[in-house]
Amino acid sequence: TGSLSIFFVVYLNVVAILAYRASEEIVPIIPYITWFFPLVVFHQFTNFDFHKRVIGLLVSLGPVPIVAFMLAYMKAPRAVEDVGAIASFLVSFFAFVLFVGFYARHRDEEVLRAAMAEEAERSAAVLRVSEERFRLLGLATNDLVWDADLKSGRTWWNDQLLDTYGYDPNETEPDLSAWESWIHPDDRDRVVESLQSVIEGGGINWTSEYLFVCADGRPLDVVARGLVLRDDSGQPVRIIGSTTDVTELRALEKKLRHAQKLEAVGQLTGGIAHDFNNLLTIIVGSAEALADTHADDPKARRLAEVTMQAAERGANLTSQLLSFARRQALAPTHLAPGKVLTGLEGLISRTINEDIEIEIRAAAGVWPIEVDPGQLENAILNLVINARDAMPDGGRLTIGASNVTLMADDLPSVEGIKEGRYVMISVTDNGCGMPSDVTERAFEPFFTTKETGKGSGLGLSMVYGFVQQSNGHARIYSEPGEGTSVKLYFPAVDMREDQESATVNNAGLIGGTERILVVEDDDMVRRHVVAQLGSLGYNIKEAASGAAALKIMDGGSTFDLLFTDVVMPGGMNGRQFVDAALLRQPELNVLFTSGYTEDAIVHQGRLDPGVHLLSKPYRRTDLALKVRHVLEA
Known part of the structure; x- marks a missing residue:
């Protein structure tokens, strides 16, 4: 609009001058110079840009050029009359300019105030929306x-x-x-x-x-x-x-790392357990044979016994690792915890020092639990040994069993633990205790505060793995200088009488004349087992794989017992072989053996119902007793 105003000022002056030069009369230019009045109004009410004042001054002086031109070329006889007319026009024009300018100035202030008010309202609305969005974001x-x-x-x-x-x-x-x-x-x-x-x-x-x-x-x-x-x-x-x-996230990450650690230990142990226990089976059996052969030579017999003890210690380490990784095959039965503790009292007394006072507390009416009895005894003895080592100068050892009902608020942050009835078995000492950083790591495998050579760091990890595999959980409470209490929680079960194992006379090796088919892929282990069973009087046939054993059975041979390894190469494991064999001879007794069972006969850490397993390595006595037990079951 400013440019348009300048154009009209120039245009009106030019055409007015041309008209005056052509007529030398004022009357012909009146239509042009009267347009300066609406031009002032047009400028004041439409131009709001930065140059309004400068252009306004130019518009206000718009008629001056044509007036000056007329005065310069005006003829003398009409000068007075024309000058009066021009003066009258200029006075009225400048009065009009002043009036319109005064009005427009106040109008601009009103427009500015209105614009500012509108902008303030718009800004306030934007601020309200922004604050509301921020508030809702904070709530969401x-x-x-x-x-x-x-x-x-x-x-x-x-x-x-x-x-x-x-x-x-x-x-x-x-x-x-x-x-x-x-x-x-x-x-x-x-x-x-x-x-x-x-x-x-x-x-x-x-x-x-x-x-x-x-x-x-x-x-x-x-x-x-x-x-x-x-x-x-x-x-x-x-x-x-x-x-x-991120507390829950860090807890989940910790659980994930622990699960990964379990998986890594399980894979590592499972990878070596089978072959390692096969070797230990041969070593244990050979050491037993040497001990019997040199029964009259104390020195040679002692060397054989030391060899046997070392092999069993190696087997125990593998077993502890499998327990921690929850891959140990369990054979749970219904047990009365009070009877278990009472039965261990003599063994515990021989394990600890004489200056340690023992107290066994089994509350009346303790609920039964379903656990592997051998693993439970090992777990308690491990805790007792740890308590003994924490009291080198003597002290008090308390072993107890009591009923506990855990509600939702009582449950520890352990995955898989449910509310309900539990039996708590606790081993408490008043020894040196442990600081919190040691307590947090106590269940980790290979973690130990004992001197090198005095502890493998697997005792508590084995206990932890066994309890977890038994659907329970373990907790440690300890204070430096005050002592330690390890509490094992096992789910209580309804009272039920399990079938007791057949009582076998352990006084000597009992053999028989039954027909046994031995299936073992390791040649040395197979020859060793065949020799031991043959020495007990059994009629033995052997096979290196499930397929070879089935050929023997298809040839017309019948047997009283299958003694088979679980893990075998060739596309058929022990479980698959037994299923095929039972189709041929449904009444056949079966005894599995393995150093690591994987998932063939074990599910959720427990032996399948009705399955008999002799874990490697084993002594000749264990072999003889287990074979007789399965044959007579």
């Missing part, structure tokens, strides 16, 4: 959202400060000192220094993980993230950020 997220003004030191928090951490934002000092007091003392200096380094170093993003101490004293793992806002000079003015509770 589970994170603690905060805004710290570095100039004033004041901080704002959303309602999660109260909901998650227990601090009321309305009652909390709105400064950074409050936030610093919530950081755990162990992390405080590190976190504050990391934030200061970002602020002072010109950084923008800040992230830190630390322990946040809640109002009730609970420490939570949190991850804080902040964005540093700076002014035009680069000085920090605000930090906007969020704090996320």
Whole structure:
């Protein structure tokens, strides 16, 4: 509009001058110069740009050029009359300009106020929407959202400060000192220094993980993230950020790492257990044979016995690793915990030192449990040995069994543990105790605080794995200088009388004349087993694989017992071979043997119902007793 006004000023002057030159009369130019009046109005009411004042002055002086031209070329006889007319026109025009300018100025102020009011209302609406969005975002997220003004030191928090951490934002000092007091003392200096380094170093993003101490004293793992806002000079003015509770996430990560550790130990142990226990079976059997051969030579017999003990110790280590990884084959039966503890009293007395006082407490009416009796006894003895080592100068050892009903609030943060009835077996000593960092790692395999050579670090890990595999859980309570209590929780079961194993006379080796088919892929182990069973009087046939054994059976041979390895090459394991053999001879008795069973005859850590297993390595006595037991079952 400013350019248009300038155009009309120039245009009107040019055409008016041309008209005057052509007629030398004022009357012909009147239609042109009268347009200066609406031009003033047009300019004042349409031009709001930056050059309004300059263009307004030009419009106000618009008729001056044509007036000056007329005065310069005006003829003398009419000069007085024409000058009067021109003066009258200029006076009325400038009065009009002043009037319109005065009116327009006040109108501009009104328009400006209205525009400012409209802009303020629009800004307020935008601010309301922004604040509402920010408020809803703070309500929708589970994170603690905060805004710290570095100039004033004041901080704002959303309602999660109260909901998650227990601090009321309305009652909390709105400064950074409050936030610093919530950081755990162990992390405080590190976190504050990391934030200061970002602020002072010109950084923008800040992230830190630390322990946040809640109002009730609970420490939570949190991850804080902040964005540093700076002014035009680069000085920090605000930090906007969020704090996320990652306690459950870290707990899940810990469980995942533990599960991965279990899987790694299980794969490692399972990979070597089969072959290693095959070798130990031969070593144990050969050592037994040497001990019998040199019965009249004490020195040679002693060497054979030491060899046998070392082999059994190696087998025990493998068994403990399998127990920790929950891959040990269990044969659970219904047991009365009180009877188990009473039956172990003599063995416990021989295990501990004389200066340790023993007390066995079995509460009346303790519920029965379903566990592997041999593994339970091993677990208790492991705990007793640990307690003995914690009391080198003597002390008191208490072993107890009691009923416990766990509700939802009582359950530990252990995956798979359900509320219900449990039997708690505890082993408590008043020895040296353990600090919290040792207690947290006590169940880890190979972790031990004993001197090198005095502990494998597998005792407690075996106990932990066995209890977990039995659908229970274990907990350790310990204080330095106060002692330690290890509590094992086993699910209680309904009372039921299990079939007792056939009583076998252990006074000597009992053999027989039954026909036995031995299936074993390891040549040395197979020859060893055949020799031992043959020495007991049995009629033996052997095969190196399931397929070869089935050919023998298809040839017309019948047997009283199949003695087969579980893990065999050739595409047919022991379980598959037995299924095929029972189709040919349904009444056939079966005894499995293995150093590592995998999943062929074990599911969820337990032997399948009706399955008999002789774990490698085994002594000749164990072999003889187990064979007779299966044949006579």
